[in-house]
Amino acid sequence: MVIKFGSFSELEKDIRYVRDRVFVAEQGWSAGEVYDAADSSCIQLVAYRDETPVGVARCVFDEDWHIGRVGVLKEFRGLHIGVEIMRAMIEHISALGGGEILLHSQLERQGFYEALGFSVCGETYLQGKIEHVPMRYNIVCQNDKITIRKMEDCTADYSLMSNWLSNPVILEYYGGRDNPINLQKAIEKYRPRICGDSYVIPCIIEYDKTAVGYIQYYKEDVEPLVRESLGGREYQNPYGLDLFIGELDYWNKGVGTAVVKLIVDYLLQNSIADIIFIDPQTWNKRAIRCYEKCGFKPIAVLEKRELHEGEYKDNLIMAVTAVS
Ligand SMILES: CC(C)(COP(=O)(O)OP(=O)(O)OC[C@H]1O[C@@H](n2cnc3c(N)ncnc32)[C@H](O)[C@@H]1OP(=O)(O)O)[C@@H](O)C(=O)NCCC(=O)NCCS
Numbered sequence: 001m002v003i004k005f006g007s008f009s010e011l012e013k014d015i016r017y018v019r020d021r022v023f024v025a026e027q028g029w030s031a032g033e034v035y036d037a038a039d040s041s042c043i044q045l046v047a048y049r050d051e052t053p054v055g056v057a058r059c060v061f062d063e064d065w066h067i068g069r070v071g072v073l074k075e076f077r078g079l080h081i082g083v084e085i086m087r088a089m090i091e092h093i094s095a096l097g098g099g100e101i102l103l104h105s106q107l108e109r110q111g112f113y114e115a116l117g118f119s120v121c122g123e124t125y126l127q128g129k130i131e132h133v134p135m136r137y138n139i140v141c142q143n144d145k146i147t148i149r150k151m152e153d154c155t156a157d158y159s160l161m162s163n164w165l166s167n168p169v170i171l172e173y174y175g176g177r178d179n180p181i182n183l184q185k186a187i188e189k190y191r192p193r194i195c196g197d198s199y200v201i202p203c204i205i206e207y208d209k210t211a212v213g214y215i216q217y218y219k220e221d222v223e224p225l226v227r228e229s230l231g232g233r234e235y236q237n238p239y240g241l242d243l244f245i246g247e248l249d250y251w252n253k254g255v256g257t258a259v260v261k262l263i264v265d266y267l268l269q270n271s272i273a274d275i276i277f278i279d280p281q282t283w284n285k286r287a288i289r290c291y292e293k294c295g296f297k298p299i300a301v302l303e304k305r306e307l308h309e310g311e312y313k314d315n316l317i318m319a320v321t322a323v324s
Contacts, residue, residue: 001054003045005043007040008040008044015056057089065101066102070103087116105118106132121134146258158190162183162186167248168180169248199219205245211247228300229317235321239267260278279316282313288318292318297320298318
C-alpha cells in the first residue's frame with residue numbers, strides 16, 4: 001500500500017473518489033457536510049492499492065491535533081488499511097512535533113480507535129443521526145515491550161495509583177511511608193494533572209500490556225544552584241522526570257532502565273526537551289544506578305531539599321542532554 005500526504009488541492013480527485021463513496025453514498029451525509037472550509041488548511045492523506053485510492057484521512061493543528069474524515073472503501077475493509085492509515089497519520093503528527101491528538105469517533109468505531117491507543121475523553125453526542133464520542137490518543141511513546149501512556153481520568157487508573165502508593169515497600173522510596181495514598185487522595189492529587197490543570201503530565205507504564213508503574217514528566221525551571229553547576233549554560237526546554245515501578249516483581253529486571261531510556265529518547269529526539277533532570281535522594285542507590293545507565297550525569301547535590309518520612313533528605317541532581 002502507498003500512502004501520500006498532501007494538500008486538498010493536490011489530492012482532491014482521489015479524496016473525492018473515496019469520501020463520495022464512503023460518506024455520501026454509503027453513510028448518507030450531504031456533500032456540504034463532507035467537504036468543508038477546513039479541508040484547505042488540513043494535511044490530507046490518501047492510501048492507494050495498485051494506484052486506486054482506497055482510504056483517506058485528514059488532520060489539522062488547532063491548539064491540539066485533530067484527525068477526521070477517516071474512511072476506507074467498503075470493499076477494502078478488514079485488510080488493516082484503516083489501521084495503517086491511522087498509524088501513518090500518528091507518525092506524521094509525531095514527526096511534526098507531536099502533541100495531543102483528538103478525534104470524534106462514530107460510536108460504532110470506538111473499538112477500532114481504542115485498539116490504536118485512543119480513549120474516550122467526553123460524553124457521547126449526536127451528529128446528524130450518528131452517535132459520536134470524543135477520543136484522545138494517549139500513548140506518549142512505546143517500543144516492543146513498553147508503552148508509556150497518559151493516565152486517564154478513570155477509577156481503574158486511580159486505583160492503580162492507590163494500590164501502589166499504599167504499599168510501604170514502594171512508599172519507602174517514593175512519597176514516604178507516612179504518606180500513603182488511598183483512592184480519594186489519588187483522585188485529588190492526580191485529576192488536576194490529568195485534566196491539564198497542572199504542568200505535570202502523568203503517565204502509566206505498561207510492560208507487555210500490564211500496568212507496572214507510573215512516570216510523570218514536566219517542563220521545569222532550572223534551579224539557580226543547578227544552573228551554576230551547569231556552567232551557566234542556558235537551556236530553552238528543561239524537563240524533569242519522576243517515576244516508580246509499582247509492581248515489585250518488576251524491580252531490578254531492567255524495566256526501569258528501559259522505561260527511562262524510552263522517554264528520554266522521546267523527549268530529546270523530538271526536541272521537546274533539550275535537557276532532562278532527575279533528582280533521586282542520595283541514598284537511593286538503585287535509582288541512581290538506573291539513571292546512570294540511561295546516560296544521566298551527576299550535576300549537583302542539593303542538601304536537605306526533600307521532606308521524606310519526617311526528615312529533610314539530600315537530592316542528587318542528574319541530567320542528560322542530546323549530546324551528553
Ligand atoms: C528506581 C527504579 C525506577 C529502577 O527501576 P528498576 O527496573 O528496578 O531498575 P533496573 O533493573 O533497570 O536497574 C537497577 C540497577 O540498580 C542496581 N541496584 C539495585 N539495587 C542497588 C543498590 N542497593 N545499590 C546499587 N545498585 C543497585 C541493579 O543491579 C541495576 O544495575 P545493573 O544493571 O548495573 O546491575 C525502581 O526500582 C523503583 O521504582 N524503585 C522504587 C521507587 C523509586 O526509587 N523511584 C525513583 C525515585 S527518584
